[in-house]
Amino acid sequence: MKPAPFDYVRCANVPEAIAALSGDEGAKVIAGGQSLVPLMAMRLARPTLLVDVNDVGLDGITVERDVIRIGACTRHRRLERDPVIARVAPLLQEAAGLIGYPAIRTRGTIGGSLVHADPVAELPTVLVAAGGFVVVRSGAGTRVIAAVDLFTGFLDTTLEHDEIVEDVLLPVAGTRHGSSFCEWSPREGDFATAGVALAIERDDDGRCVALGAAACGLASVPLDCSTLLAAVLGETSASGALLRQIARVMRADLAGDPDRADLVGLLAARAVHRAFARSDERSAAAA
Amino acid sequence: MIGERTERREDARLTSGRGRYLADHDVPGLAHVAILRSTSAHAVIRGIDVSGATALPGVIAVVTQADLDRAGARPMTHRLPLLGVLPLEWGLLARDRARFVGEPIAAVVAATRSIAEDAMELIVIDEEQLPAVVDPFVALAPGAPLLYSEWGTNEFFRMTSLPPVLGDVLATAPYVKQFRLTDHRIAALPLEGHGVQAAPDPATGTLHVYASNQQPHQLRTVIAETCGLDEQSVRVVAPDMGGGFGNKQHFTREECLTAMLALITGRPVRWIQDRTEGLISSIHSREQVHDVTVGYDDSGKVLAYRVDVTANVGNPILYFSGIGPAIVTVGALEGGYDFGVVGFDLRCVATNTCPIGAYRGFGQPQAHFSSERTLDAIAVDLGLDPIDVRRRNLLPDGPRPWITGGGARIDVGPLGPHLDALVTEFGYGRWRDLQSEARADGRLVGIGVSALVQGTAPTQYGVAGRFGSYESAAVAVLPDGRVTVAVGTKSQGQGHETTLAQVAADVFGVGVDRVTVTDGDTAQLPYGMGTWGSRTAVMAGGAVLRAATQLREKMDRIAAGMQTASAEPPTFSEIAEEAWWQTHRLPADEEPGLQQTVVYTPGNTMPVPDEHGHMNFDETFAAHMTAVAVEVDPETGDVRVLDAVLVSDCGVVINPMVVEGQHQGGFAQGLGAVLFEEVRYDDDGQPLTSTLVDYTIPEAPDVPRLRVVQRETPSAVAGGFRGVGEASIIATPAVIAGAVADALAPLGVEITSTRLHAHYLRRAIRAAGYTPDASAFASR
């Protein structure tokens, strides 16, 4: 269980990394390495050159009015603990704490998790649910890719070979925001069999006015479920009837493995219940 | 001292990272081995081109079976003396046919493991795919692909014992039930995989082998045979072992192959099994289907019990033989019960899957699962309490030994008091009340019970065709009064450096810290039998006890003749010094020194039929009663253990801490087996569980604490020991299944399989018509 041979370069900045990537078709970026290295150990991934971006300075967290900008090399452990993340992107904070185990979260990064694009991973699901973006750079400049346009299949994205994710952009949570990431897996640190990321915003009357949701475990990419959950819009609380309706609709309308669709429906109901509860708490704290 | 909770002597090195496991034995010039394995479940190998691999810098040798033939390697065989086992020989590498994914085809020796793996990718195999068969019933059907066409069948072995009266009793029994029970395939998965390091010594012409193996002496025999060496030319040392659990009990191709690679290359070589090799090609266990027919009366007493066992044995190229567990299953069908007339029809079926072999429990978990599911089914059918049904069927209190129809000599104490203790300690009545309350709230709470009588310290003859039932110990008291003990067993984590030291210390009346125990080295003793089958306390404990007692008696005789300056009797060290250094003063008929080697057997086993047709495979028996309460989440299928109690009678307890540890660990493995673990293949024989992401064993949050209650009924063997290593892993799948079945009874879900994993239960619950309550789930 040893990787195939490769060369290694540690880059000091993004242009250096882009140059290294551009110069070798078999090159691959390594950040935390928690997904890439197991694949290399099994020789399922065989990069000829590893371009190490841990020291290129992509680990800032800044809030710019209604957007939070998170450097791609920010580690899960920080997402889990950073008070700014907790305040403006609580869905991301909760999801980060559900990834693997502590010794994985100390190394793994948000950018790495997104471009690895594992369909049962938490962070891609959060990006779709929150309607986030990634900012990517290549020799040609930068471009912004919306979550729904990023993921194309199992471990596959629309990133070009010479593009590097610099930042992740997520909307800043409002004062009556509520969110929840609910997943089910056989064991605590396992990849989820199914999971639902959900965020709502409510108006001053407590009515749900915006909703974003995505599910993992059903398809080769995180599935946007906002439309399926439209019944939540306009509601002021997570009534039993609403929750049962959600589960029923999702079970009936989601394609794929019926067992997972069933789980997604239940988890969506739980996510709605918790999102309202957290929104209530947040509103109370703000008042 | 025996009975004390002595902290373990091995723990100082093991906790601080100074243990020395197989991979921690670097020597100058060490080369590394990688093994190329079949990616096809069934294929004819037409040719192997190693030229690219051989040419890679850093590669020392690339070896195929043809090379092994030229170097004088001999084939392996199952050696089974049983009537009707089909003949089978195999090379250390596949010669012209691969019969499961993971079967070894070629070996690379290189300067580093990385280079060996690079070279492996350059080997080109010319093969022709053949249809594969994975399911044993498909394999038995006419027209199935045959693993060994010369057999004309995939039925490797069939054994029946159907007393004529069985059919009569079943025909006249007031009640008869028939059902099918399934035990799924799992893997023992010691955290340290297999590994071997072999080095030829040109000075002496001997081969020094380190192996992470539970039976070093037998491995020496098999390596000597396959490599064409004398037994005295091979020394096998098993160093610190990162678990074994039966998975390291067999004598594998890889161990013999690595020895051959050392001989061929003339240098030290090491093979460390990686995790994927371990999961796909090491040894799998348990897979059986039981077709049960049971006849019983109004009181729940079983009158007749027939189990037709279909055992998938994979590609049965394993020594000792992989049919062993199935043979034990059919010998243990009754356990600690009197089921009247018992019969079986056993078929061991070859398939294109990894060989089936030993895992802690060795065939007994399947037998116990069936007996406990059967008794629970009777209880449900007759509206009786499952505890009462067990009482009706448990062996009567006398006579002892209780001799079963087959000849097993069961020597456990009275079983009723153990069951009473279980009812009390578990709070059985209270749990039934709590269950009623929970059911009234719509919650699925269930209670399971198991009454286990387990044969311990078995003879290996029945599955290996040789190797008796005994153990060796060499005990010495050195001139400074320190005690050394060498045994032929091998601890894989059981703590023998401490427990066997306690036995010797107890005899000598010295502190445990004055006793040093070594094990697992063939240079220390002519022969030993290793550690497996809950045997070490009984066999090595007995051997140490015998040897130490003989020495103690000699020391008493020497002391009686000693003159001391004061009126005080001579000290332990003074006697030792006298025996070794003042030999002119010893009594005339006393040999000098204090050293005693004992080859000990309790003498209770008889692995071939006696004049009554009786056979007994176990030196003694232990009794364990278990109860658990579980709650099943009908939405997710999760099983949560609310309480678990095990009443343990393993005879005289040497160290209660170690006994409890064996039970906690076996409980976790049993729980893992039914809730998390399953080895899976697709229909083409491709393994689907080749990493720890797919083969999931319990983690810290998954295993509740087992409450262990220890009771002691000394056995008649030396020391009164009974053996403890396997009890809880045998009991746990059955008792969890009983509890889950009880929990799900209100939904009409029946449990007929060891597959209690959440996704299976979820499906079964939905199939029974249960509609999930999203609102209740959401607020949980």
Next chain:
Amino acid sequence: MSQTVNVKLNVNGAAAEIELEPRETLLDVVRERLGLTGAHAGCEQGSCGACTVLVDGELTRSCLIFAVQCEDKAITTIEHFGSPGALHPMMEAFRRHHGLQCGFCTPAMVLTAIAFLEESPHPTESEVRSALAGNLCRCTGYAGIVDAVLDVAGVAE
């Protein structure tokens, strides 16, 4: 074979310069080059936790990081925390509570527990179990391990 590079490592406070291939993991390097065999290769896929060490004070699976990535980082292995003659209190607690059998997972389990208590000195049993969830043990059923950690934390069982 790829190019080799020289890497300066700081392991348990001692500097070491090693010529290695980029593909050599930190696990292989501390074990094979530095003789620190307390970190164990249980899976080499990041699933079992037996290879856990500290990198700049953070719990890290040494099979999932290449040694070449560790230049100028402080590596701490189990050997730093104690020796058979001078056990760390966590090691003593594992011995006292029978928190190990075969010992293969133990050094990483001990190290993880030490790091965990530094961050969470007064954990509940359930927090202890979660903190150790990524370290597989096949022998003990975890009961003794959990007891040992709670004991060191001074939390009554």
